[in-house]
Each structure stands twice: as C-alpha cells, then as structure tokens.
Amino acid sequence: MRVLVTGATGFLGGVVARELRAEGHEVRGLGRDVARGAALERAGVAFVPADLRAADWAGLLRGVDAVVHAAARATLWGRWADFEADNIRPSGELARACAAAGVRLVHVSTPSVYNATGQTQAVREDTPVGPRFDSLYARSKFEAEEAVRAALPDATILRPRGLYGVGDTSLVPRLAHALQSGRLPRLTRDEVWTELTQVRNAAHAVSLALTRPAPGVYNVTDGQPIPLWATVDRLADALGAPRPGRVVPARLLEGAASLLELGARWHPAQPEPPLTASGVRLLTRPMTLDLTRACERLGYAPVVAPDDGLAEVFAHIRGQR
Template sequence: MASHLDTLVTVFGGSGFLGRHVVSALAKRDYRIRVAVRRPELAGHLQPLGKVGQIHAVQANLRYPDSVKAAVRDAGIVVNLVGILAEGGAQKFHAVQAQGAAAIAEATARVGARMVHVSAIGADPQSASLYARSKAAGEQAVLAAVPEAVILRPSVVFGPEDQFTNRFAALARISAVVPLVGGGVTRLQPVYVGDVASAVAAAVDGEAQAGATYELGGPEVLTMRQVIEIILDIIQRKRILLSLPFWLAGLQARLLQFAPGALKLTPDQVALLQLDNVVSDGAKAAGLTLQALGIPPDSLQAIAPSYLWRFRATGQFQRKVVEPKSS
C-alpha cells in the first residue's frame, strides 16, 4: 500500500477559516497538499503547518475552468471547501457555490480522483435563501460528475477565526443591545471547526461511505438566544437581548447588508434563520454523522472561552466575579 506521502491532495479554499484546519489535519497525516486559492501570495501562513515542501499554494479561480483543471492535475483526491456567507463583487452565491463546485467536480472526474465536498446543513433547492439553493445546486453538480463523492454538511461552524461567535462578541463589545432575529428561537447545532476538519480528513482517508452525505453537528442543540447568552457569559458582558420579528429584521437587513463588520446583516441571512440548522433524524438513523466517523464533537462552552477572552473588558486578565449564594 502506498504511503500518504505518495498521495497528492488538492484543497480548494484551503487558506480560509475551515481550510487552514483541514490543511493542518491532512499535513499531520503526511499527505502532500496543493492548496488552490485565488491569491497564493496570501497563503504563506499554511506552510508552517507541515514539513518542508509538503504544502504548496497555487493560483486557481473557480470562474476560470482552466485554472481549476491545472490545480487538480496529478491529484489523487480533491477537496472543495470554497464557500461565501455574503455576496460581494464577482463573488456571487451561484457562481462560487454552484458553478464553482461543478467546475471542480468536472475537473476531478477528468483525472479520475476521489472527491470530498463540504456543503452545509440546510442546502435545499426549494429554500427561500439563495445561499441554501446554491449549496444544493453545488451538491447536485458534484454528484452528477463524481457519483462517489463524499458530501459533508456541517451546521454553523465555530472556532478562533469564525464569523459567528466572534461576530456576536464584537457586536456586544460596541453595543448595549444585541438583536435576536425572529426572537432567537431558531435551533442550531454549532460544530467546532477542528471536528469538521477531522471529518474531512477521515473522508480523505477513505473512512466515509462513498457517495454518502454526512451531517455534522456539535453535541448540543441550542437556540440562537442560548448561543448568544453563552457568548455573553464567556466575555463577561451584560447586554439587552432585543427580539426582532422576521419581517422587521428583513427590512433592517436591506440597509444593514451594506454595514461593516459585526453590524452586517443580509436579507438572505434573515431567510436562513427562519429554519432550524440541526442534524436530521435521517442522518442519525443512517449513521451519517460525526460520531459515525469516530469523532466525538466538542461543545461551544468547552472551546469558545479559549479564543473569545479577547472580547472581555480587560482581556485574559479579567477576573470573573462569582456572586455569593443566598442562604
């Protein structure tokens, strides 16, 4: 049997939030890794994750099929992690998450490589969200070109560089009010980025069922209100939680979609929040979960304090005041 050093894995989107964790997980397994990104000069932070010469960044743009074909040349396995949370410029949901996924899958099929495609829980061709519809179209395109591709659908992913917990912590730092879209009743199953990366690596190792769709969630199902309460407790800030009906949040999002940083809220995100984002009963029954891959998921409470401390008033040096129990 050939060693992993003889296997080249091309990772599209390997320089992003999830990507750097996937590259690290693959490097620890001794794969040779080609990271396909739009701007390889900004991917230098990946090289220290592996041995000398193990990780190499190349230029590839999903809107230019020839660059995609060049990136998968000689690869034994192709991983697609590319995704966007909001549209901007030429980066449109359909172009990146549907057409881009199709281009990668078609190139993968040409070289006869295996494929692992990361999508999202909630991918649905009938969804009111363009994000969710484009994710579903991407899955369909991948399976049409590579029927044995493994598809991984994570719930909301959290970790040190995320745009989820960090965003709400940053908002709480600058505002006395934190809005709860739809009253904060939407159910989520936050999953740690390291666990998702381990799932990708397991699929690359061949431990996942070919052609199967896995749903990846953390150990707890939490409402959006509970998630924000956990974040506020970690950063030790008391804030007013203001419930916003979906219709009002949708109106505000028409303006806030142009806002910077933590204030940004798009109409498409409001549409996404109208549906729960949790692992389905069908996936559990079929054994298509993190646990089925031998990965015990880490909780938000266990991981988030290790990086959200910077949002406390005095950072890591702030002491947590414990109120005395009433007798």
C-alpha cells in the first residue's frame, strides 16, 4: 500500500511512518523538520517537506492509496487562530481532497475531547462531547473531527490517550522538567489511576485501520490503568530528582493556574504560563477509556504492555544521565 503520513517529523508520525515502512508499505512522510526528514529517508521513508497551511493536497495525494493524518498543534496553550490554522482547516481540506481522490483516511485525534464531559471511567466513543471544552487544543481537535466527518464519513478517527515512549517530546519531558526544577508538588494524597498509550500501540492501531478499514471513532490506550503518582515517583528516581513531597491542594493550584492564564491572555505576546489549569487537571483526574469498539471492529490489542513501555522509557532516561 502507498501511504502518505503527515506530521512524519513529529513523535507519533515518525513512529507510524517507520512502522508502516517496516511492514512493507511504500511510505511518504510530510513534515517541516529537514534534519528529521533526513533520518526518515535513512529508514526508507520518502520525505516531502511541506507546510500544511498551504499544502497542495491534490498533488500530494497523487499515486497514494491511503493517508495517515498525524500532524497537529499538540499543546495545551496557544492562540485560537493558530489552532484553527494548524488543526481544523488542514484536516478539513485533506479530508475533502481524500474524498475527491478516493483515498482512505486515518485521522489521529485525542481523548482530550472528553475532559469536560464529567465522564472518567470506561469512557465510550459515543459520549456526548461539547460545546464546552477544557482547552483550546481539545476544542480544535473536536472541530477537526467534525470537519473530517462532514467531508469523508468513511474516515477512521483514532483517539490515543497520553502518548509516550522513547522520543516523546511532550508528556514525559514536561514532567521531567517540572521534577528537575523542584516545582512539581503532590496534588493529591490519593492515587490517580489513568491510561496512557505507548507510541507503538498507537502505530499498531493505525496499521489496523489501514488494513481493516472501519469508519468511525476509536479509543486507543495500552488497555491497562496505571497509578499516575507512583509513575511520577518512578520518573523522579530515573532522573535522580527528588520525588514530589509537599502536598498542595489541586483546587488551589488550579485556581492559581487560571489566574496565570488570564494574565498571559492579556499580555500582548500571550506567552505560555508556567502552569495551566488543564495541565493540573491531567495530574489529578482519573481517566480510563472503553476499547470495546477498537477491539471488535479493528481487531486492536496492545502490542506493548504499560509496564514494559514505561520500563523502556525509564531505562532510556537512566542511560542518558
């Protein structure tokens, strides 16, 4: 199969492109990072530099059987105009181009769309979402989903939660920075059970969606809850940093974060504050997802267990010290 992967110089897109190439597919990877593009070329992936804000989708889809849209502005902070330009508009344009060319589309979204629903346990894909979201990122990703569904109802939409693995540029690095700076307090005396997704599990779900196409939305995780704060302690140990000790009530810190956000919004440059309310909530609110639909319709089963995936990350961190 000839597959085009957007965001191929990013964390998930890069793993997806390499995994699909290893499975024997002919893969083209789009991205803006030329150095990472050269690394993709060495792995047998044809790199195409492209800015999705001005992409010639008709040209890029020529000779392609399927597209994996993994590119996104994936941050909890930013301007709405940027989220719209990077997440919503390109997703709709790509879906319309796929519909016109008869090309299969696997669109990568996020379970962050559930965060404001009040549902936290075994959350299903048919959970009503919106109109309120807990971040501009979540809102933009849901509106991107809507744009894809409107243009191409046969698209497969995946919602992997909390991507991690060696090469992660977001989840673990942010926690590591907070631990090393000594700024991360313990926000609850109780354990928080949540689910994450090892990046190879997400790539496996993408591969299944390409080879066993099934329209609709699918949750993706490692399939096993982990204790969040015990995992943070393990990360601190791997870094050689102190474990979070002092307890700060989550509600107090969330309120402080909201004030910081308000101040940042009023600043002409709108700089990212050192703390966001949605970031605090990620560390204090449990979340597990129902994987029944992915298991039954895609044949999904995690290929990496969370214990193994996290052990790999911690071993890598210790090896860099």
